[in-house]
Amino acid sequence: MNQRIISIIKDLCEIQKNITIDDLSQKYNVSQRTIRNDLISINNILRDNELDEMELIAGGQIQRKDNFTNINYFLTEQDLYSYKLSKEERIAVASVLLMNSSKYITLSTIADHLFVSRATIINDLDEIKKYIHSFGLGVTSHPNKGLRVEGKESDKRLFLMRLANSKKENTMVSRHISIQAGNRITIQKVLSEQEHLHKSYLTDESFQKIILYLGIMINRHLMGEYLEDREMKNNDYYVMAQDILRYVSQYCHINTTENEIQFLSELLVDSQYMKQMTKENKIIKIQLITRQFIEHISYDLGINLNDDYDFFENLSNHLESVLKPTPPDYPESSIIDEVLEENQDVVEAVNQNLSIIKQYVSREIHKIEIGYIAVHICAALERKKNKEVAFHVIVACHAGIGTSQLLIEKLRKHFNFQIIDVISAHEAENVDPKKVDVIISTVPLPHCQVDYITVSPLLNDEDYIRVGNKIDALRNSRHLPSRIGETELSAKGLLDQLSPLIYEIAPVHHDELMKAVRKVVRDYFHQSVEADAEIFSPYLHHLLPSTHIQLDVECVTWQEAVRLSALPLLEYGYIEERYINAMIHNIEENGPYIVLSDGFAVPHEGLEQGSVKVGMNLIRLKHPVHFGADDFDPVEFVCCLSAVDHKMHLKAFFNLVNMLRNEEFKEALKTCKNVHEAAYISEKYEYSLI
Incomplete structure (x- = not known):
């Protein structure tokens, strides 16, 4: 195989584009005979990997089958031994x-x-x-x-x-040639976060260029290669570069220098930027509505779904579209009708609690929108139910190892599966049915002898239901072996168990010890994607250290309480002055929906109202005040929230709401003596959720 053949394959992967032998002959400046020989070589690759071969039709047009693009998988398997370099x-x-x-x-x-x-x-x-x-x-x-x-x-x-x-x-x-290091997801999230914080949005090309550089930088550091001394020059992007490298250094386990900051800032100066896009300013309000809706659904169904973070995140994203003045154009899906037909109890629970959502919608909520809400609930029910069953599973993927790894981590997160192997799709027909219960594949497996289910690599809610239905069918159709009771240890599961234990033994050195333990465990399990994927959703105790808590604050009105809860965030640069006034106006306009629980309020405002960084500040009032929240008044705790996007604050907010359901947590906050004790209480009860 040579470089020209690789290039021709890439051209032919554009299935919708008509390509002739003459087109390729002119593009590569070779004879049509040479192109015909190249096409024979490509057909040999297709035939060897059991893919449909190409055909020549009238006018020298090259006809490809729909599965032609699967050839890319086999190209990525090639090495320098079979590929002849120019x-x-x-x-x-x-x-x-x-x-x-x-x-x-x-x-x-x-x-x-x-x-x-x-x-x-x-x-x-x-x-x-x-x-x-x-x-x-x-x-x-x-x-x-x-x-x-x-x-x-x-x-x-x-x-x-x-x-x-x-x-x-x-x-x-x-x-x-490996020239990059560090987890790309982590680097991407760091850069995206800092774009928002510094209001400097890179074009796609510049964004990818900076990610590439950071990966190279990390690799060079791991090799012991550091930047030479550079002349320190002030520029508009020095602080942004400093913040990017602070987090990259922390999460990718390297050290940074002033020279590194200066050089990255120079790259940022030379990058291209686009104007900031307008964002919805009701995100946090939607998340509060979502939390209230889930609590009522859990009560009506008699199943606690409050601790399913993915359910909370996915449903809040869906409700964001429901609350828009114009309904979105949802694609028709047969599974929606199946859900409505087979899960009448879920549909009934949705309809009974739809008033929670309707009060914020100025239009009729369509049946298909209700159907999608029901799908999210059914997916959450499937996740909860199927964590109890440890099927042996093989994952088949037509794409690269990165795609299969992401799919595996999503499956492990929501099902108690034993992933015994990862294979290419063409290997599925050789799998021994006695060694596996089911194959989960990203493409159809027509010649496979084992039960399989086709899913999207992103594993959406409809896929969860399909997987759950397949498991139900398998469970009911045959006797399962005794190994079903087994559980599989994962890097994340082990770290979740170790973290609170290490905190109990060595709270002062907890972060340092966990950083070292985390690296060893991830290296051992080869599961860095699983551990890093959510690294930029900070926990509640990350946002509420002792410096962000004040006790026995005196005030008279709820407006004053909101202002006092926000002042430290203003002082630390998390918000602008206008954010405080916007929060008060929000409550005056929309009512005290920000009072989440008996005596506990979380004032906030939408994005673009003066929030600079994600953060929280909690005050305990010496004399509780009334917000007009009926049974939840008077309010003793006011926790100001500053959000900068849809997701960064979500895990902290999710955990706080779940902790507020625990009366012991609120009682501990009421009786604590100082801010250090209050911060410890927050961390202790949050770890109990993990």
Whole structure:
């Protein structure tokens, strides 16, 4: 296989586009006979992997089947042994190998990596040196050690960025040479968070460029390669760079320097930005409505769904569209009708409690919208029920390992599955039915002998129901082996158990110890995606340290209580002055819905009303005041919330509402003697939920 064949495959993956032999001949400047030979090679790949072959029809048009794009999976399996590098690619890859080594590297090592002879690399050496020199870097040699790149660390990183971000078709550099480190999800969330906090929104291209750089930076740090001293220059993005690197360093276990901050700020200065988009300003209100709705649904169904965080998050996202003046155009789905037909008790519970939502909607709520609400509830019920059953499961995925890993973590999170293997879709027909209960696949498996269910890699609520229905059918249709009672230990499960124990033994050093334990456990389980995916949803005790709590505050009116609860956030730079007035106006306009529980209020305002950073501040009043909240008055605790987006505060808010259902928690807050004790109470009761 050569570079041209790879490029042709990429062209042909655009199934909707008509492509002829003549088109390809002109694009690649070769004869039509050469293109025909390339197409024969591609058909051989398709046939070997049991995919439908291409056909030539009138006018030399190349007809591809719908499953043609599955060929990409098998291309990612190729290595340098089967892929013949062009000389240009060989020079680039060899240059990266040299650049990405913190030590000397021999010509034989480079040759082994490229699956070519040492003589080939010797012949390429002058051009490799010339190529590296074009980036302002040099290559030194040592008779007994080999070669090494010399020059500024900043130039080396820019070199790696340019090659990894190359626009040339199918360059093999980034595919075969690891130049990045750190969890990409984590880096992306850090950057997204800081975009919001600093009101500086990168274009998609610049966003990806900064993510790429941060991955390279982390990798270089892990190799012990640090930036040279740089001239410190003030620019508008220095603080943003500082905040980005503070969190990247914390979560990716590296150290940062002033030189790193300065260089990143320079990259940010050179980046492209777009105007900030308008956001909905009723997000927190919707989440409060969601919480109230879930509590009533749980009571009516006799099943506690209050502790299902995904249910809370998914339903609040759905209700955001329901509360809009114009109903969204929902796609028709057969499963909606099935849900309405088979779960009349759920539909009845939704209709009985629809008034909680209707009071905030100025239009009729359509039947399909109610159906989707019922789907969310049924999915939550399935998750709760099927955590009790430990089926042996194989995951089949036509995409790469990253997609299958995300699917696995979602399955593990909501079902008590034993994931015994991950396979390619074409391997499914060879699975022994005696060793597995069900296969969960992202594509149909027509020749598979084992029960399987097809789901989306994102595993949405409809998929949860499909999986749950399949499990019910299996459970009812045959005798399950004794291993069903087994449970599987995961990195997240173990960390959840260790964290409160470590806090009890060493509260002062809890964060430091957990950081070390977390790294060891994740490395052992190879489950960093699972552990890092929610890392930027801070817990309540993260937002309510002792510095964000005041006790026995004196005031007379609820307006004064709201203002006093917000003043520390104003002082610390979490909110602007206008946010306080907006909160008071919100309560005057919409009523005291912010009083969540007996004696406990969470004032807030929508996004774009002056919130700068996500945060909370809690005050305990010396003399409770009335908010006009009927049975929930008088209010003794006022917890001001500042939110910057839909999700960052969600876990803290979710845990707070669940803790307020525990009278012991509120009683402990009432009787605590100082702010340090109050912060400890918050953390202690929150850990009891985890």
